[in-house]
C-alpha cells in the first residue's frame with residue numbers, strides 16, 4: 001500500500017514568490033505601479049513642494065509663460081500652474097480615495113453580511129442595491145450638488161455610496177459561492193464564530209477581486225470627479241484636476257498648454273490604475289487564485305524538515321478506557337424530511353433503526369438515492385438547509401442528538417465523532433496550507449500549542465502514508481493529488497482520536513488503485529484507534545472487505561441488517577440478493593463484444 005508519490009510536484013520557488021513580486025516582474029505592472037506610487041507620493045507631499053500659494057492671483061502675471069519662478073507658467077487668473085497642479089493632485093486623489101473607501105466599507109460589509117447570512121438581510125440589501133443601481137448616477141450627483149453645495153469631498157462621498165453596489169455584488173456573489181463549500185461548513189461545525197469564519201475563510205476569497213475592483217473604481221472616481229469639476233460644478237476656491245482643465249479650456253486659444261497638465265494627470269492616472277488592475281487579475285488567474293503568501297520562508301521549512309519525523313502522539317489512555325461491544329450510537333425510527341414551498345414535506349429517510357457498537361465497522365449500503373448520506377448527515381447534524389429530523393432519535397454515547405443545537409454538537413462533532421467526506425478537494429480550503437488546516441482544529445479542540453499541534457499533524461501525515469509530510473504540511477490543497485487530499489482529511493478526522501468515524505463513500509472521487517489504498521488505510525486506522533466506523537458505500541465488495549455488520553438501505557428505509565457473513569451467506573431480502581448479484585467478482589465472464597458493437 002503506497003500512495004507514495006504526489007502526482008503534482010510542489011513548486012516551492014513559485015509558491016514563495018509574492019504576488020507583488022510577480023506583478024513587478026511584468027513590465028506593464030511595474031510601470032503602472034510605479035506611476036501610481038509616484039502620483040500618490042506627490043499627493044502626499046505635493047502641498048509641501050508647491051513653490052507658491054496655489055490660489056494667489058497676480059494680475060501682472062496672467063497667462064505668463066514658463067519661467068524659473070513659475071516652471072509651468074501661470075493661468076488666466078495669474079496663479080502658479082505648478083503649485084496648483086501639485087495641490088490639485090492631492091485633493092483630486094484623496095477625494096477619489098474617499099469615494100473608494102465609502103464604496104468599500106458599505107459594499108464589502110453589506111455583501112459579506114447578506115452573502116453569509118442570507119434570509120431577510122439578503123432580501124433587504126438586494127432591494128437597496130437594485131434601487132441604487134437603477135438611479136442614474138450623474139443625475140444624482142448633479143442633484144446632490146444643489147443640496148450639499150460644491151464641495152468635492154461631499155460629492156465624492158455621494159459617489160462612493162452610488163458605487164457601493166459594485167462591491168456589494170462582487171462580494172455577495174463570492175460569499176454566496178463560498179458559504180456552501182464544505183470547508184466553511186466544517187469551520188462552522190467545529191465551533192468557529194461567524195466573525196472568525198468570515199475573516200479567515202471568506203474574506204480571503206474575496207480579497208483578490210476586491211483589490212482589482214478598487215483600482216477600477218479609483219480610476220472611475222478620478223474621471224467622474226474631473227468631469228464634474230470641468231463642468232464648473234466644483235468649488236472654484238479648491239484646485240482640482242478637473243477645475244484646472246476647465247480653466248485651461250477657457251483659455252484654449254491663448255494658452256493651449258494649460259490643458260496639457262491636468263489632462264495628462266487625469267489620463268495617465270486612470271490608465272495606470274486600469275492597467276494595474278488588469279495585470280493583477282492576470283497574475284491572480286495564473287497563480288490559480290492563491291493569494292496567500294507563505295507565512296514562513298523556505299529556510300524555515302527546511303529547518304523543520306531536518307528535525308526529522310516526529311513520533312505519533314496517540315491517545316492510549318482513552319482507548320484502554322473504552323469497552324468494545326458497548327452500544328455507541330443508537331439511531332431509532334429516524335425520519336428526515338425537506339419542507340417544500342407548497343407546505344408539504346418530502347421524507348427522504350423513513351424510519352431508520354441503526355445500532356453501532358464500539359470498535360465495530362458497520363457498512364451502510366444501498367443504491368444511489370436510497371438515503372445513506374442523509375442518514376449520515378442527520379447523525380452528524382449536518383443536514384443541508386431545508387432538511388430536518390422530523391422524528392426519531394439519535395443517541396450517541398448516551399446523549400440525544402436529534403435536532404440538538406450547535407452547543408450539544410460542539411462537544412461531540414470533530415472530537416468524539418469524525419467524518420470523512422466523498423470529495424476531498426472541496427473539503428479543503430484553498431486559501432490555507434494543509435498544515436494550518438490540520439493544526440487549527442488540534443489547537444482549538446485539544447488546546448495544543450502551535451509546536452505540539454505541528455508535531456502531531458506531521459506525525460498524522462506520516463501515519464496516513466504521505467511520503468514527505470513536511471512538504472505536504474507546507475503545501476496548499478491545489479498542490480496535492482486527490483488521493484493525498486483524502487489522506488489528509490483522514491488524518492484530520494482521526495486527529496481527535498474519535499470514537500466514531502463516519503466515512504461517506506470516501507473513495508468515490510478517487511481512481512481505482514488509490515481507492516484500494518484508502519480503504520486499506522481506513523481499516524488500519526480503525527484497528528489502531530479502535531474506532532467504530534460507519535462506512536457508507538454502494539459496493540458490497542467493500543463491505544465484505546472491511547465491515548463486521550451491514551445495513552442495507554432502500555428508499556429511505558433499512559430493509560435488512562446483520563453480520564456481514566450472515567448476510568452474504570443467506571440474504572433474506574430480494575433487494576439484498578440483487579445487490580450481491582451485482583458484484584462482478586463471482587459472475588460468469590461476459591461474452592466478447594461483437595465486431596459491430598466494438599466499432
Ligand SMILES: Nc1ncnc2c1ncn2[C@@H]1O[C@H](COP(=O)(O)OP(=O)(O)OP(=O)(O)O)[C@@H](O)[C@H]1O
Nearest residue numbers: 338348366367368369370371372373374375384538
Ligand atoms: N438538499 C436536498 N433537498 C431535498 N432532497 C434531497 C436533498 N439532498 C438529497 N435529497 C434526496 O434525498 C434522497 C436520498 O439522498 P442521499 O444523498 O442520502 O442518497 P445516497 O443513498 O447517499 O445516494 P448516493 O450514493 O448517490 O450518495 C434522494 O432522493 C435525494 O434526491
